[in-house]
Amino acid sequence: MNYTTSISLIIGYFFILSLSLIVTIHTIRNRKNYGTPFMGLLIAAIAFFLGFIHATLYTLSVVFFISEQLNILFWKFSILAWFVSLIITSLLFSSFREYKKIKSFPFLFYTLLLGLLIGALLVPDSIMLNLSISPPSSIIFIDPSLINYNFNFILAGITIFFQILVIFHYFYIAIIINIRSKKKEETLPVLLNAIIFSIPILLNLLYIIFHQTPFRDFFIRELFIIILWIAYFGVSIMIIKKPEIFYILPNRIYSINIFHKSGVLLYSYDFEEQADSKTESTIWGNILIGLNHILSEFLDKKDKINVIQTKEADIVVKYEEDSGYALILITNRKNSIVEDLLNNFSNEFKLKYKNELNEILDINKIINVSEFSNLKDLIEKNFQLYL
DSSP, rough: OOOOHHHHHHHHHHHHHHHHHHHHHHHHHHHHGGGGGGHHHHHHHHHHHHIIIHHHHHHHHTEEEOHHHHHHHHHHHHHHHHHHHHHHHHHHHHHHHTTTTOOHHHHHHHHHHHHHHHHHOOOOOOOOEESSOOOOSOOOOOOOEEEEEEEEEEHHHHHHHHHHHHHHHHHHHHHHHHHOSSSSGHHHHHHHHHHHHHHHHHHHHHHHHHHSSSGGGGOHHHHHHHHHHHHHHHHHHHHHHTTTHHHHOOOEEEEEEEETSSSSEEEESSSSOOOOHHHHHHHHHHHHHHHHHHHGGGOOOSSOOEEOOOOSSSEEEEEETTTEEEEEEEEEEEEEHHHHHHHHHHHHHHHHHHHHHTTTSTSSSOOGGGGGGOOOOOOOOOTTTGG
16 A cells, blocks of 8 residues: 555645644634634634534544444544535625624535434435455554545535635625725625635536546545645634735724814814715714713713614724814724724824824814814825725
């Protein structure tokens, strides 16, 4: 037997296993860096299912022969882990489209297919093991080309249909995001990820389609796992090094406004040229009703509102009692990243305009708003991720 492929898969497995644990722990610890804890947990779940559970079950089922029953069981669970990984990845892609809102379809359909898959896997002889050597009496390290799994028609049909649906879903989300985005270059990572994840899925499709034909000798199954692990490595690096991609696309800032404690608008900056009319009316309707009351009383209150939630957006309010102003930032959803940027901007604003702000602490003083007309550069410096 040739053990080159087996040894290569074992080495790759331990590398991916170590990487998955690093990425999972890193993502859970730093989940707020991905926009929301939910987004961070989704990413950690993908890393764990693909890099730990699926990789382990796949390796046990093709590199070792334990017994016919156990090998088939490992292979069935690897298929299930692959399904779950694709569903979680689809959830992640959907969160790119609309922040913290996940459409019920196609995930109800995915859930139905998952149920059908589990039912098909429980059917006796849904997967048959073909061993090209005589069954050994003990556990052996085996050449993957000598061990093959045959799917029955129903199981093969479900897995093929499901994976085709996932590929279409990936590209649908990527195209919709590209169409709706004003900055097309920012949507490129989503399209690239759709392509990267689709390549191993296509290879898995080819394996299932041709697994009972002479084409199985072309090592399609092994090529699938190698390409998948390469893609996994690349995405893992992006997860650790570029977490901003997971919150910049779904998260939007509409505007930032600086109000004096008297209610006078010192400066306003719009991040979008033309806001959605529905969003704009909802946002400014709430602001006009409550702004004067909030600003007139915030200096004397211990418990202050820091976010006003509407159906279409969150209005984040940061009070600066000592300097006598409030920042009002309008975003589709508040998160820790937005709060940090707002805090940094407020600190730089106070430092740069310390004298001007001290002069107008007395509400009876005349306020010259032109003194704050050069705030554009400071805002763009602090919120460049959203420009």
